[in-house]
């Protein structure tokens with residue numbers, strides 16, 4: 021890597037939280053050269069988090085999720101999609117045909133929604149960006165029924181919002197809702213609430229196929245068919261790495277980086293596009309907000325300070341809101357382990373849970389409808405406490 025003090029021109033490909041955070045960290049660290057952010061989107065950086073919640077529900081306007089640009093000290097070029105990278109000559113190729121040179125590159129191109137429709141099929145909805153919500157919202161306002169494919173946190177948030185909009189909602193997944201992320205106990209809490217709200221939850225162990233000759237109008241699983249006015253898929257995301265295909269360091273899948281978020285000489289990456297390889301060889305991608313922020317910080321510092329930059333500790337923290345449950349999770353919840361219930365109030369649907377490994381160490385904690393500083397929850401995820409009776 022070139023030394024940070026020699027860099028004059030850092031380019032960031034991406035236009036969301038990882039891109040913006042890395043630019044801000046570069047300036048906070050005193051980087052005095054040019055910073056150019058190239059975003060494929062036509063609108064200024066915004067948070068995706070409320071898209072499936074308040075914005076889809078129509079209780080917050082599209083302008084409410086704009087990310088604050090605390091510094092106008094860098095150039096943001098909108099509607100500029102990178103389509104190629106020549107890392108030997110340090111040049112990015114744009115869709116417009118233009119080229120942009122850099123001496124340091126931050127890859128923050130995030131991910132896009134995975135889709136299930138076959139070529140020629142139209143009408144499958146997803147929620148990844150503002151345009152998706154602009155397309156889906158009017159459809160939900162005239163529709164009576166919706167099938168949500170995928171019962172991860174995004175699918176359950178969409179289902180919850182659709183219930184509030186008065187639709188008949190079916191959720192279908194290979195697994196029980198949120199089981200992988202929340203474990204059996206907390207998943208059951210969400211399922212109880214969703215079912216009480218009228219959501220029909222179906223399990224399709226072999227997956228589903230979208231049906232509809234031209235326009236998608238339902239799903240098929242096994243021998244069964246479910247028709248609906250609207251079909252929304254929330255079946256995961258695909259890292260946006262195609263534009264890196266011609267570079268010398270490129271592999272399939274997410275962009276693999278080391279623990280300082282370094283991908284290659286003079287190139288770092290952060291956020292949903294990146295997966296960190298730890299010294300044991302484990303490669304993990306954590307596509308959540310806090311992780312994007314944390315990696316963006318490490319990536320910017322690595323570009324400036326190389327191997328002296330701190331490593332990006334994985335942040336196993338995320339939150340979700342569905343069916344009037346505000347859930348925050350720290351750590352990795354072990355699937356079938358029954359948590360210690362530290363607090364429970366059925367009137368307010370409040371819970372504070374802690375998961376303890378067989379060796380007695382705490383491995384995860386979660387709060388439901390309970391205001392609590394994240395650091396306190398983090399501590400609970402690592403320090404076993406004796407449950408109060």
Ligand SMILES: Cc1cc2nc3c(=O)[nH]c(=O)nc-3n(C[C@H](O)[C@H](O)[C@H](O)COP(=O)(O)OP(=O)(O)OC[C@H]3O[C@@H](n4cnc5c(N)ncnc54)[C@H](O)[C@@H]3O)c2cc1C
Pocket residue numbers: 033034035036037038039058059060061067068069070071072100101102103128129130131132147148149174260263290291292293307308309310312337338339340341
């Ligand atoms: C609907 C929704 C709700 C969510 N809710 C939560 C939540 O409640 N809690 C939580 O922890 N996380 C949540 N997340 C996840 C969180 O939003 C992501 O982890 C975060 O947005 C990742 O940020 P990022 O900057 O890495 O990537 P992204 O947000 O994907 O941004 C990537 C940016 O790069 C641009 N780009 C892509 N390709 C190119 C290219 N070739 N050239 C130039 N620009 C390009 C894109 O247009 C975009 O601006 C949610 C995500 C979604 C979609």
